[in-house]
Amino acid sequence: MSCHTPVLDLAPDTEELPPPAAGAPPGTKPMRTVALIGPPNSGKSTLFNRLTGLRQKVANYPGVTVEHHSGRMKAIGRGDLTLIDLPGIYSLATYSEDARVAVEVLTGKMRGVPKPDCVLLVLDATHLNRQLMLAAPVFSIGLPTLVLLNMSDELTARGGEIDTLALAKELGHPVALISASENTGLDVIPEFLLRAGSRPEDGLRPVQLPVLQSAASCRSWATQVTARTKYQTPAASTWTRRLDSVLLHRWLGPLIFLAVVVAVFQVVFLAGQPLSDWLTSILTKGGASVASLLPNNWLRLMLLDGVWNGVQAVLVFLPQILLLFLFIGILEDSGYLARAALIADRVMRAIGLNGKAFIPLLSAYACAVPAIMATRTIENKRERFATIMVAPFMTCSARLPIYTLIIAAFIPNRLFLGGLLGMRAMVMLSLYALGFLAALVTARLLNSSVMKATPAPFILELPQYRWPTVQGLTLRLYDRGKLFVKKAGTIILACTFAVWVLSVLPIHAGQASALTTSLIGHLGHFIEPVIRPLGFNWKIGIGLLSSIVAREVIVGTLGTLYGVDPATHSLGLQAALRGDMTLGGAIALVVFFAFAMQCTSTLAVVRRETNSWKYPAAQFAYMTVVAYVAALVTNQVITRLF
Amino acid sequence: MELTALSDAKVGSAGVVETVDLPENVSHYLAHLGFLPGTAVEVLRRAPAGDPRVYRIDGVEVGLRNETAKHIFLRLNAVGAA
Numbered sequence: 206m207s208c209h210t211p212v213l214d215l216a217p218d219t220e221e222l223p224p225p226a227a228g229a230p231p232g233t234k235p236m237r238t239v240a241l242i243g244p245p246n247s248g249k250s251t252l253f254n255r256l257t258g259l260r261q262k263v264a265n266y267p268g269v270t271v272e273h274h275s276g277r278m279k280a281i282g283r284g285d286l287t288l289i290d291l292p293g294i295y296s297l298a299t300y301s302e303d304a305r306v307a308v309e310v311l312t313g314k315m316r317g318v319p320k321p322d323c324v325l326l327v328l329d330a331t332h333l334n335r336q337l338m339l340a341a342p343v344f345s346i347g348l349p350t351l352v353l354l355n356m357s358d359e360l361t362a363r364g365g366e367i368d369t370l371a372l373a374k375e376l377g378h379p380v381a382l383i384s385a386s387e388n389t390g391l392d393v394i395p396e397f398l399l400r401a402g403s404r405p406e407d408g409l410r411p412v413q414l415p416v417l418q419s420a421a422s423c424r425s426w427a428t429q430v431t432a433r434t435k436y437q438t439p440a441a442s443t444w445t446r447r448l449d450s451v452l453l454h455r456w457l458g459p460l461i462f463l464a465v466v467v468a469v470f471q472v473v474f475l476a477g478q479p480l481s482d483w484l485t486s487i488l489t490k491g492g493a494s495v496a497s498l499l500p501n502n503w504l505r506l507m508l509l510d511g512v513w514n515g516v517q518a519v520l521v522f523l524p525q526i527l528l529l530f531l532f533i534g535i536l537e538d539s540g541y542l543a544r545a546a547l548i549a550d551r552v553m554r555a556i557g558l559n560g561k562a563f564i565p566l567l568s569a570y571a572c573a574v575p576a577i578m579a580t581r582t583i584e585n586k587r588e589r590f591a592t593i594m595v596a597p598f599m600t601c602s603a604r605l606p607i608y609t610l611i612i613a614a615f616i617p618n619r620l621f622l623g624g625l626l627g628m629r630a631m632v633m634l635s636l637y638a639l640g641f642l643a644a645l646v647t648a649r650l651l652n653s654s655v656m657k658a659t660p661a662p663f664i665l666e667l668p669q670y671r672w673p674t675v676q677g678l679t680l681r682l683y684d685r686g687k688l689f690v691k692k693a694g695t696i697i698l699a700c701t702f703a704v705w706v707l708s709v710l711p712i713h714a715g716q717a718s719a720l721t722t723s724l725i726g727h728l729g730h731f732i733e734p735v736i737r738p739l740g741f742n743w744k745i746g747i748g749l750l751s752s753i754v755a756r757e758v759i760v761g762t763l764g765t766l767y768g769v770d771p772a773t774h775s776l777g778l779q780a781a782l783r784g785d786m787t788l789g790g791a792i793a794l795v796v797f798f799a800f801a802m803q804c805t806s807t808l809a810v811v812r813r814e815t816n817s818w819k820y821p822a823a824q825f826a827y828m829t830v831v832a833y834v835a836a837l838v839t840n841q842v843i844t845r846l847f
Numbered sequence: 848m849e850l851t852a853l854s855d856a857k858v859g860s861a862g863v864v865e866t867v868d869l870p871e872n873v874s875h876y877l878a879h880l881g882f883l884p885g886t887a888v889e890v891l892r893r894a895p896a897g898d899p900r901v902y903r904i905d906g907v908e909v910g911l912r913n914e915t916a917k918h919i920f921l922r923l924n925a926v927g928a929a
Contacts, residue, residue, distance in 0.1 A: 244879075295879030300872050332906030335881050420878030424886075438906055448890065449901075458895040547910045553895035554912070584872065662901055664875050664912040666880065741863075 207317035222415075233776040236401060237320040238287050239278070240311055242343060243327035244336055245293030246668055246826035248355040252327055252385040253290040256280055256394065259289055260680055262535035262575075263571035266564060267666050268293065271303040273310050273318065281395045283590065289321065292581075297342040311346060316435025323349040324402045325394065330354035330382065331365060331439050331669070337427035340376060341414050349401040357382040357390060359669070365439030372434045386674070389438045445540075450510045452544050462548050465541075469532045469635075471629040473525050473605075478613060479630075480524035485777070488517045491574050507705070510769050515701025519693045519757050520780055520804075522606040523686060529602055530685045531678060533571055538673035542567060543665060550663055556649045562592040566644065569599035574805045575813055591651045593814060594824055597807050600637045600799065603756040607798050610634055610760055614779040615791045639799045643831065692757070708769050720770050737831070738792025740840035741799065744770075752803045759798075789843035793836040803834035851923050853888070853902070854916035860898040862921035864904075869918045881905035882919060 241249045253261055256277035260655040262269055270292045278286045287762055291310055292303035306315070313320025326343050328336035333354070344350060346792030354360075360382075373380040379397060383390035406758055414426070442625040492513045498678065499505040536542050546563040563585060569576035576596045612629050619628040707725040720726050728750075729743030738745045744766045752759035761783070774783035782791070802808070808821040815821075850865055864886045867874045874882075877918070881904040891901040892909060901909045911919075 267898045295876065300876065335879070335907065338879060420875060421883055424878070424883050425882075430914075441903065441906070453892055453901070455893075455895050533855060543910075547894045547899060548896075548914070549902070550894065550899055552909075661909070662869075662915040663912045664873075664876060664880065664915065665899070667901060667908040669909060704893060 223669055225670055236286065236288065236398070238319045238321045239323055239325060240289045240291060240321035240329060240340075240348075241325050242291050242307065242311060243293060243355075244295055244329065244339055245328040246666065247293065247327045247336065248385045249293065249327045250290055251352070252325070252355070252383075252668075253288060255385055255388060255391060257288055260684060262421045263677070264542070266537065266540065266543050266668055268303070268564065268579065271306075271578050271581040272304055273315070275318075278398075282393075283395060283398060284400065287319075289318065294339065294647075296339060296423070300470070301584040304342075306581075311343075321348060323351070323398070325351050325353055326378075327353045327355050327385075330356050330360040330367060331363065333367065333436050334431050334438070337430060338420070338423040341423045341426055344376070345376065347413055351394065351397040351401075352376060352380040353394075354380065354382045357387055357433050358384045358387050359442075360439050363439035363442060363530065365434070366437035372430070374438075375430050375434055421708050442669050448653055449544070449667075450668055451841035452541070453547065458544075458548055463810055464547060465536075467626070467630065467634060469529070471627055472532070473528050474609075474612075474627055474629045474633065475526035477528050477609070481521050481609070485517075485521045488521060489777075492517060494844050503761050507558060510765065511702050512698060514768035515705070515765040519606055519697050519761045520690070521607060522757075522760070523689060524625050525605055525609055525669070525688050526582075526602055527686055528683050529605060530571065530682060534678045534681045536672065538677055540668040540670045543667050546665055547667070548774065550665075552645075554663075556645045556652070562588065565592055565601055565825045568598060569596045569601060572601050572603070573597045573599065573804065577807070577810050589818070591648055592653050594651060594820065595644040595647045597824065597828065598640045598647060599801065600640040601756075601804075603804065603835035604761045604798050608633060608795055610778065611782070611791050611795050614782050615786075634800050636795055639796065643800055647827075667790055692755070693761075696755055697758055697761045700754055701760045704747065704751055704762050705765050706770065706790060708766065720766070725766075738840070739836045740787055740793045740844065741792075741836075742785060744785070745790070745794060749801075749803075750796070754803075754805055756798065756803045759803075787840075787844060787847055789840040792843055793840035796839045797832045797836035799832075800828055800835055802828035852909070852917045852921040853890075853919040854900075855885040855923055856890045856921065856923060858892055858900070860923055861872065861887065863887055864924040866920045866923050867918065869915070870921070872916070877919070880909050881907065889896050890920060 220397070226268055229244045241253055243249050246269075246328070250261075250263045250270050252275065252276070253259070254263065256278050259274075259276040260279035261274055270290060272292065274290045276290075277284045278288050280458075289310060291307040294307045295445060297308050297311075298304075302780065309315040309326070310318050324343060324346070326340060328340070331334075352372075354369070360367070367382065369382055370381045372412050379391055379393070382484065383393070383394040385391070452461055496505050496509045496513075499508065536545070542564065545567065549563055562580070565576045565579040565582075568579055574597050576599070577593050580592045580596070581588045582593060612632050616629050616632050620626065622627070667801045704725060708723045710724045721730070725747055726743070727730070729747045731752070733743040733748045737751070743748070744763060748759035748762045748764060751762045762779050767778060767781040768783075770781075776784070786794075802825045808825060812818055812819040812823060849893055849906075851862065856862060864884055865881055866884060867877060869877065884903065886904055891899045891903050891905045898917065899912045901908050901910050903909075
């Protein structure tokens with residue numbers, strides 16, 4: 206569920222391209238590939254989604270896109286053209302991994318990606334002076350380029366003005382004012398593609414580009430251009446100023462930050478739990494009524510016990526997952542995330558982490574996989590690796606099912622402060638804090654030993670606040686929900702089915718084994734001595750083993766095992782766990798999950814990003830040992846106290 | 848007029864960048880955010896902990912730690928002119 210597909214490469218097998226729709230005159234090379242380039246947070250991915258009909262992740266902070274993504278431009282009827290979305294860059298000089306990707310693709314040096322035939326240069330129209338600095342080096346690559354001044358809605362709303370015709374003359378390339386988010390002005394793109402495809406030399410040539418392409422000369426060139434074309438800088442957004450004076454206020458700021466975090470968990474419990482209970486009853490009834498239609502034989506047993514129990518146990522957490530992502534979406538799209546990074550920088554610095562590490566770490570609250578990829582924006586290799594090493598400690602959404610299951614089963618639903626603060630939400634918050642603490646301590650350890658890095662500066666652009674759109678949020682939730690259901694129907698189904706098969710084998714004289722004498726029972730009892738001090742029984746042990754694949758699998762496995770066990774067959778999973786675990790063991794279990802590296806996708810992406818098995822292996826060993834020790838201490842302490 | 852380190856400029860004051868005295872990779876990045884000689888800069892606010900602070904340069908707001916800002920020097924505008 207929780208993980209992005211690491212690579213969305215619908216990419217270019219140019220061999221199979223249909224002939225261009227626009228009849229290119231004979232002799233000219235047909236156009237195939239279009240590149241989207243621009244500074245960070247100028248809205249390239251929003252435009253990419255508009256033009257291809259695909260759904261790349263977009264958000265309101267710089268550095269969302271760290272890889273190149275390709276898609277056919279189907280949404281504007283040019284399925285013959287491949288559009289490549291690139292990470293944002295300030296110049297063609299590259300200091301970080303994501304910028305290197307952008308420049309290599311643009312110059313045709315990236316293996317497996319064809320050299321682009323033309324370029325869509327996306328600039329934020331609200332601060333053109335600075336954005337134009339990228340235009341000079343991009344023009345000098347010599348490809349047909351369309352300059353798109355994005356966020357025209359914002360520009361006019363704040364009283365800015367621009368003469369696109371004069372600018373086009375000045376730049377020697379066509380210029381258009383668009384708003385990718387409002388879907389206005391985009392008609393120029395198919396027009397440009399038609400002309401660029403048929404008439405490679407379209408008369409317009411750069412009038413004058415800076416000779417030395419240093420930052421300073423690009424800058425003075427950009428200033429001259431904007432001055433000559435009477436660019437009217439828009440007034441500073443008063444809303445952003447006003448909001449920031451509250452949200453970054455000396456003591457209101459951190460207080461609001463804390464309140465936001467608490468509110469998220471509170472809502473996940475108060476609204477999520479009833480929805481989840483409702484879903485449970487529907488799915489249980491649905492499963493039972495479908496099962497009653499089937500003949501009472503091994504098939505019904507296999508479908509109900511082997512497949513449905515496990516998958517259903519995970520599926521019921523869909524409401525909580527969606528609520529969590531709704532909040533993450535609002536925080537990311539509004540621009541608050543960058544402010545949170547600013548507030549947290551003091552803490553990050555104290556532990557020796559780059560301020561830039563904060564945004565990847567925050568996004569690890571959704572899933573560690575994209576977070577680890579987002580570390581590509583960190584220039585310093587050691588700091589980048591240190592951030593990769595600590596990211597899986599951040600509480601990803603895959604931990605949510607086991608957390609909510611255990612908390613709902615063992616923690617009373619008490620409210621404090623007139624219902625503002627719930628005990629369950631507080632326990633959940635402590636688990637998140639625990640993960641964060643582990644990340645901090647680990648970073649500190651790494652920083653003072655193997656990964657000692659020269660301090661890199663904290664430089665953070667604060668984007669304007671924007672209203673998250675209903676459409677944007679709905680699409681995010683839809684994608685997330687789909688991913689979660691898909692994971693439940695594939696990996697989780699496969700794992701829990703395997704557990705079920707092992708729980709009925711071996712077959713004696715046509716009879717399935719009893720649970721304790723089955724293969725899985727033997728395996729469970731074999732490992733039980735190792736986990737008994739943690740307060741875990743053998744079923745939990747099997748859950749831990751199976752969830753090395755993915756964290757949610759433990760809930761599926763427990764659903765299957767307690768469903769097969771005649772003693773707990775008719776109970777819900779919560780009730781079954783309450784009867785079979787002590788409070789100490791239950792809390793130890795969530796503490797174990799706070800620390801343990803139970804995720805093969807994360808291990809794979811760490812292997813890919815560090816290009817070595819050494820890092821994922823060390824990470825797995827370290828996190829498992831920390832998890833074991835922490836769970837042991839938790840169980841022993843709680844058992845003695847209560 | 849004297850040059851002032853950006854980190855020493857008071858919140859609310861404004862000036863023009865004169866020099867950026869930082870390693871090449873850092874100054875390169877800063878340059879593309881607008882921190883180049885001749886650009887007007889304004890000290891907007893400080894983060895709740897006092898550091899980093901937020902500067903407005905060229906229509907964008909940028910957060911910088913004081914340890915970085917102290918290597919950027921500016922010529923302050925006369926009081927009231929900001």
